[in-house]
Amino acid sequence: MGQFAAYAVSKIPFVSRLVLFGREGNEDFLEGIKLDFIDSFSALGRDVKLSASTNPGDIEGSDVVIITSGVPRSPGQDRLDLAKQNARVVAYYSKMIAGYAPDAIIMVVSNPVDVMTAVALECSGFIPSRVFGLGTHLDSMRLKSYIANHFSVHVSEVHTRIIGEHGETMVPLWSATTIGGIQVQNLPEFSSLPKDEFVECVKVAGSEIINKCGATIYGPGEAIATIVRTILGNENRILSVSAYIRSEVNDIGDVCIGVPVRINRKGVFPVPIRISEEEVSGFQRSVDRIKSITSEVLSDLKSENAEIDKKNNVVHENDLLF
Numbered sequence: 001m002g003q004f005a006a007y008a009v010s011k012i013p014f015v016s017r018l019v020l021f022g023r024e025g026n027e028d029f030l031e032g033i034k035l036d037f038i039d040s041f042s043a044l045g046r047d048v049k050l051s052a053s054t055n056p057g058d059i060e061g062s063d064v065v066i067i068t069s070g071v072p073r074s075p076g077q078d079r080l081d082l083a084k085q086n087a088r089v090v091a092y093y094s095k096m097i098a099g100y101a102p103d104a105i106i107m108v109v110s111n112p113v114d115v116m117t118a119v120a121l122e123c124s125g126f127i128p129s130r131v132f133g134l135g136t137h138l139d140s141m142r143l144k145s146y147i148a149n150h151f152s153v154h155v156s157e158v159h160t161r162i163i164g165e166h167g168e169t170m171v172p173l174w175s176a177t178t179i180g181g182i183q184v185q186n187l188p189e190f191s192s193l194p195k196d197e198f199v200e201c202v203k204v205a206g207s208e209i210i211n212k213c214g215a216t217i218y219g220p221g222e223a224i225a226t227i228v229r230t231i232l233g234n235e236n237r238i239l240s241v242s243a244y245i246r247s248e249v250n251d252i253g254d255v256c257i258g259v260p261v262r263i264n265r266k267g268v269f270p271v272p273i274r275i276s277e278e279e280v281s282g283f284q285r286s287v288d289r290i291k292s293i294t295s296e297v298l299s300d301l302k303s304e305n306a307e308i309d310k311k312n313n314v315v316h317e318n319d320l321l322f
């Protein structure tokens with residue numbers, strides 16, 4: 001998925017330099033991807049300064065760094081099952097980014113993305129507006145396509161939003177869903193809209209794709225590129241990503257989770273909202289679930305780091321290979 005995401009990002013007009021970064025041992029693989037991208041740029045008439053690297057120094061000066069490293073889930077696994085394993089990877093790279101690209105904005109994709117966003121925030125030491133995760137943006141896009149299909153309208157006529165966990169407890173905001181600018185509840189067809197079925201389909205969309213072809217690639221890749229374009233173009237679009245909220249949703253907060261944020265070159269800024277009672281109780285459930293796993297993962301990381309520091313004061317690449 002990281003490979004396709006990089007390709008989708010490389011096609012954004014604002015992108016003039018792109019580093020394909022990977023871990024040591026992958027030099028030939030990265031160089032091969034680079035050469036293939038260059039062929040395609042020639043066909044497209046794109047002029048992008050491209051490098052393939054395993055040297056952290058090469059990310060210096062980056063505006064945006066996207067973390068896609070980590071294990072994906074296998075059929076039958078929940079994204080949350082990956083938390084402990086991927087936390088170590090995301091922690092390592094977040095520290096690396098803080099050291100080599102201290103002015104960057106970090107986008108986390110690795111799952112479970114809400115928990116990994118909190119890990120990146122903690123380990124980079126960046127301010128919350130400069131660390132976010134792909135969150136429920138992809139879920140919102142999935143729901144949008146089901147609704148557009150149901151009403152036989154172009155997807156651009158549908159605005160909708162899912163907040164909360166990128167996972168089982170996600171919360172659809174029907175109150176924020178419009179078709180052609182008309183609130184969906186005001187359409188006569190609303191009562192027959194298979195809302196629960198749609199949300200269930202969004203929840204299992206990732207696992208269905210993984211079961212059938214091994215990985216989700218194009219959906220997340222394009223979703224990542226949309227967000228990068230929004231940042232670099234300073235577009236101030238409002239998208240649903242995983243961000244640290246203090247109390248922006250009905251005074252609920254102190255967690256990294258999917259919420260509507262305004263996105264521009266400075267980063268992501270949660271939009272304070274008030275949602276219905278039913279939506280609040282769903283969102284609270286989501287927050288509780290993410291908070292509890294986040295605090296477990298962060299406390300494990302802290303004790304592991306203390307152990308490593310005690311040993312030799314350095315985190316080695318080998319510490320990540322398990």
Ligand SMILES: NC(=O)c1ccc[n+]([C@@H]2O[C@H](COP(=O)([O-])OP(=O)(O)OC[C@H]3O[C@@H](n4cnc5c(N)ncnc54)[C@H](O)[C@@H]3O)[C@@H](O)[C@H]2O)c1
Binds near residue numbers: 001073110113215220
């Ligand atoms: N948030 C989303 O919507 C979304 C969408 C798709 C994938 N994902 C997540 O992104 C991650 C990657 O998914 P994928 O399908 O690209 O998987 P993949 O197996 O194709 O790629 C994973 C990459 O991570 C690297 N990696 C794995 N373990 C590592 C370690 N210990 N240290 C350093 N690098 C390591 C691998 O070398 C590989 O390049 C997974 O966690 C997946 O669940 C999230």
Ligand SMILES: O=C(O)C[C@H](O)C(=O)O
Binds near residue numbers: 073111205206
């Ligand atoms: O479902 C997954 O594990 C991958 C990703 O989170 C997705 O929703 O496509």
